[in-house]
Structure formats: C-alpha cells, structure tokens
Amino acid sequence: MSKQLLLGDEAIAQAALDAGLSGVYAYPGTPSTEITEYIQMAPITTEQNIHNRWCANEKTAMEAALGMSFVGKRALVCMKHVGMNVAADCFVNSAITGVKGGLIVIAADDPSMHSSQNEQDSRFYGDFSLIPMYEPSNQQEAYDMVYSGFEFSEKLGEPILMRMVTRLAHSRSGVECKAQKPQNGISFSEDPRQFILLPGNARKRYKVLLARQDEFIKVSEESPYNKYTDGPNKKLGIIACGIGYNYLMENYPEGCEYPVLKIGQYPLPKKQLHQLIESCDEILVLEDGQPFVEKQLKGYLGIGVKVKGRLDGTLSQDGELNPDSVARAVGKENKSEFGIPSVVEMRPPALCEGCGHRDMYITLTEVLKEEYPSHKVFSDIGCYTLGANAPFNAINSCVDMGASITMAKGAADGGLFPGVAV
Numbered sequence: 001m002s003k004q005l006l007l008g009d010e011a012i013a014q015a016a017l018d019a020g021l022s023g024v025y026a027y028p029g030t031p032s033t034e035i036t037e038y039i040q041m042a043p044i045t046t047e048q049n050i051h052n053r054w055c056a057n058e059k060t061a062m063e064a065a066l067g068m069s070f071v072g073k074r075a076l077v078c079m080k081h082v083g084m085n086v087a088a089d090c091f092v093n094s095a096i097t098g099v100k101g102g103l104i105v106i107a108a109d110d111p112s113m114h115s116s117q118n119e120q121d122s123r124f125y126g127d128f129s130l131i132p133m134y135e136p137s138n139q140q141e142a143y144d145m146v147y148s149g150f151e152f153s154e155k156l157g158e159p160i161l162m163r164m165v166t167r168l169a170h171s172r173s174g175v176e177c178k179a180q181k182p183q184n185g186i187s188f189s190e191d192p193r194q195f196i197l198l199p200g201n202a203r204k205r206y207k208v209l210l211a212r213q214d215e216f217i218k219v220s221e222e223s224p225y226n227k228y229t230d231g232p233n234k235k236l237g238i239i240a241c242g243i244g245y246n247y248l249m250e251n252y253p254e255g256c257e258y259p260v261l262k263i264g265q266y267p268l269p270k271k272q273l274h275q276l277i278e279s280c281d282e283i284l285v286l287e288d289g290q291p292f293v294e295k296q297l298k299g300y301l302g303i304g305v306k307v308k309g310r311l312d313g314t315l316s317q318d319g320e321l322n323p324d325s326v327a328r329a330v331g332k333e334n335k336s337e338f339g340i341p342s343v344v345e346m347r348p349p350a351l352c353e354g355c356g357h358r359d360m361y362i363t364l365t366e367v368l369k370e371e372y373p374s375h376k377v378f379s380d381i382g383c384y385t386l387g388a389n390a391p392f393n394a395i396n397s398c399v400d401m402g403a404s405i406t407m408a409k410g411a412a413d414g415g416l417f418p419g420v421a422v
Contacts, residue, residue: 006175008168011139012076012106013038015146020181022073022101023051025061029080030115031169032108036078048183057401058083062090062105069101069159070195072187074150081109081122082400088125094159095129096205097195101184102150103159110166111289111320117381117400119318121289126161126266130209132216133266134162134225135242139173141225141264147178156216158209165288167320168243213267221271225264228272230279233257237280238330239273241293244286247326258330268296277305284329285309288321351386360422361387361394368420376411377420380404384422395422 006014013035016024026036039045040052051068055061058079068075079087084107091105107122126133134149136142145162153160193201220226238256240248241263248256261276263269277283277297283305285294294309308314314329315321327334351358361384368375379385379395380403387394397407408419 002177003174004177005172006139006143007034007170007172008136008139008142008164009034009108009170010038011143011173011175012146012162012164013042014175014177015143016074016076016104016150017042017044017050018178018180019102019147019150020074020183021050021076021150022183023065023068024076024078025051025055025065025068026076026078027055027058027061027083027086029083029108031110031164031166032078032080032083032106034169035076035106035108039076044180050183058087059090062087062094065103065105066090066094066097066099066159066195069099069103070188071101073101073184075101075103076146077103077105079105079107080116081107081120082116082118083107084120084122084125086401091125091159092129093197095131096197096202096209098157098205099153099159100187100189100194102153104146104149104153105159105161106164107161108164108166108169109289112166112318114166117398119289121292122161122163123266123289123292126163127292129161130213130216131158132156132160132219134160135264135266136162136164136168136225137240137242137245137262137264139168139171139175142168143175143177145225145264156212156219163242165243165320167288217267217270220265220267221269223265223269225262226269226272227262228275229256229260229262231256231258231260234259234280235282236330237261237276237283239263239276239283239285239287239293239297241285241287243288244321244326247321247323248286248330250323251327251330251332263293268293273297280305282306282308284314286315286321286326286329291317348389349386350389351383355383357384357387358392361392364420364422365392365394368418372418374416375418375420376408376416377422378404378408378411379422387422 024039065075065077110116134145149160236258238258238260245262291310297307310317376396379398381401385398404421408421412419
C-alpha cells in the first residue's frame with residue numbers, strides 16, 4: 001500500500017485503476033473532468049490497454065459502459081450532474097437490466113453553481129432508479145468506495161451511483177491506496193435475456209428489482225459508510241450526509257455532544273434512523289445539495305418528529321454547505337479565523353487573452369447591430385457563454401448543451417429574424 005496526495009477526483013480515478021478497471025467512459029464537465037484525465041495520463045492505462053477516450057455525450061458514455069459490463073468487465077462512467085439528464089434513458093433502464101461486470105456511475109454535483117446552470121441533486125436519480133448509492137465524506141472514503149464498489153456492483157448485479165460534490169472533487173487529502181487487482185476476463189450473463197427489455201421481460205425484471213429493495217436497505221444498515229455515534233445531549237440528533245459529516249467534525253474536533261448518524265450509502269439505513277429518532281427530541285439534517293433526506297424524513301405532511309434543515313430555514317435552501325453554516329445550524333458561535341482577502345474574492349471568469357471567441361463576438365456584434373438591429377443570439381454551453389459578459393454583451397440565451405441551434409430555430413419559427421446560433 002502507498003499513500004498519495006490526491007484530489008477527490010484523482011482518488012476515484014486511482015481507485016478504479018487499482019480495482020481492475022477495463023474502461024472509463026465520460027463527457028467532460030466540471031467538477032468531474034479530472035477523473036478521466038487522470039486515467040488517461042496514468043502509465044497503467046497504456047500498459048493494460050484500458051479504454052479512456054472521451055465520448056460524444058453522457059448518453060453514449062453510459063451505453064458504452066453498459067456494453068463493457070455486458071462482457072463481464074469493469075467500467076466507470078463520469079459526468080457532471082446535468083449530464084445525468086442526458087444519460088437518464090440508459091441509466092434508469094440499466095437498473096432493470098442489471099449488470100454483469102461491475103459498473104459505477106460518478107455524478108459530480110455542483111452546489112452553489114460554481115460552473116453550472118443549476119444545483120440539481122443526483123441522489124434523486126439513484127432513488128427513482130431504485131439502486132444503491134454512495135456519497136463519500138472525504139477523499140479516502142471516495143477511494144475506498146470505488147475500490148470495493150465494483151465488486152459490490154457485481155455482487156448485487158446492479159450499477160452503483162456515486163455522488164460527488166465540487167468541494168470534495170477539487171480538494172486534496174492523503175489517500176492510502178490498495179493492491180492492484182487484475183482486470184476481469186470476458187464473461188456473459190447466465191440469463192441470455194437479461195439485457196433484452198421487451199415489455200414482457202422488463203416487467204419481470206422490474207418486479208425483481210422492487211422485491212430487492214429490502215435487501216438494499218439491509219446492506220445499507222450493515223455498511224461501514226453508515227455509522228451511528230451516540231452523544232450525551234439528546235436534545236438534538238444529527239444526520240450528516242457525505243461532506244456534511246466532514247464539516248460537522250470540523251466544528252467538533254473533540255467529538256460531537258449530540259448523537260450523529262453519518263450517511264455515506266443509500267438507501268437510508270432504517271435501523272439506525274429509528275435509533276436516532278427514538279433517542280432525540282429534534283433532528284437536524286446536514287446535506288450538501290437539495291433536501292433529499294430531509295424530505296424523506298418529513299414526508300408530505302411533516303407530522304411527527306421535528307426535522308430541521310434546508311426546508312425550515314435552519315440552513316439555506318440554495319448554495320453549498322460549509323463549516324460556518326453548519327456551526328450556525330448547531331447553535332455554535334460562528335468565529336471565522338480569517339477574512340477573505342480581496343485578491344481572492346469571487347470575480348467573473350473571462351475569455352482568455354488571444355481566444356478566437358473574442359474576435360468572433362466583436363465582429364459578429366458589429367455586423368448584427370449595423371445590419372440587423374432586431375437580432376438575437378442564442379448561445380450554447382462552453383467558454384463562449386462568456387460572451388454574455390462585458391465588454392461583449394453578445395448573447396441572449398444559454399440554457400443547456402445543444403440548445404443554441406434549436407432555440408434559434410424555434411424563435412425563427414415564431415417570426416424572429418435573424419435568429420443567430422453560436
């Protein structure tokens with residue numbers, strides 16, 4: 001075993017390589033890109049002929065990885081959270097087909113929208129697909145989950161969704177790496193119709209998936225990533241999901257006075273949840289992203305034990321968690337040791353000096369203003385969205401991947417002339 005200083009993304013990549021990966025399939029997008037880049041640069045990738053090319057989009061990435069799993073080999077799929085929308089067709093159906101070789105899907109969420117259009121929480125995808133999920137609290141856990149996750153996927157016969165967040169993906173920590181495993185050989189399912197989702201077969205497989213939900217809950221109850229730690233003060237019980245547990249422990253370096261249930265694997269472990277709820281007067285849920293766990297505990301009517309979190313204003317409904325917001329939520333005095341120097345305060349990104357988009361936007365805007373004063377420009381996702389900022393102020397929309405041409409077409413259908421797509 002060796003210890004390395006790794007980004008969260010790099011820890012995932014190294015774990016996959018160490019676990020006998022045969023192929024990574026991905027579409028680039030912050031904060032997931034570094035996973036595939038690390039695998040592409042690793043010497044073992046060339047030595048063992050590990051597939052590592054970028055895919056046309058997240059849908060094709062998910063489908064190709066399922067094909068790798070079909071032949072019994074281990075595959076990793078990587079994308080940012082909005083990519084899950086593109087991959088959803090195959091992703092949801094893969095829960096019904098199941099897998100042969102281990103298959104892990106990495107969804108890198110971006111709370112606070114550092115480089116994204118929304119704050120959607122990928123745990124909802126795992127929930128309605130009815131498959132197990134991982135959510136690491138630190139880089140070592142991210143490594144361990146992926147290293148053992150392929151075998152876990154093969155044991156259950158299901159893909160595993162692993163949710164990362166920006167702060168964990170892009171921060172470094174020491175990671176203990178484990179022994180290199182060999183790649184799987186080619187093998188096929190004993191059921192020749194496993195991957196044939198004709199309605200009659202799909203109905204049968206879906207019933208099997210539904211019947212296995214109690215099994216998945218049992219596995220979560222026994223998972224080392226879900227841990228109940230008792231505390232003397234029962235006025236409050238804390239559920240800390242993923243990186244939220246890390247932030248909580250930063251506020252309690254000597255140990256938390258309240259009972260804490262750390263969540264790193266889903267579905268939620270019922271046994272530990274009942275233990276916490278029966279012991280405490282109130283429950284506080286710490287989760288980076290949307291109130292996924294909080295909603296499940298409250299239910300539609302919110303009757304029963306008092307649950308605090310994002311929905312009742314204890315934590316902000318938008319933006320990411322941090323140690324300071326967690327401190328306020330548990331009633332600790334919030335003392336920031338250092339202020340943010342002005343030189344590192346948030347400032348908008350800009351097109352690089354010499355970037356060809358600069359000349360394009362300047363010229364395009366000059367021509368359109370002179371020849372077509374009623375013009376509108378529809379942009380796509382990518383660096384050229386920065387044309388919305390000064391000094392260009394050149395675009396009128398930026399919604400999602402691929403929307404520039406189609407929105408311009410729809411606007412033209414409605415009578416706009418000219419509708420320009422970039």
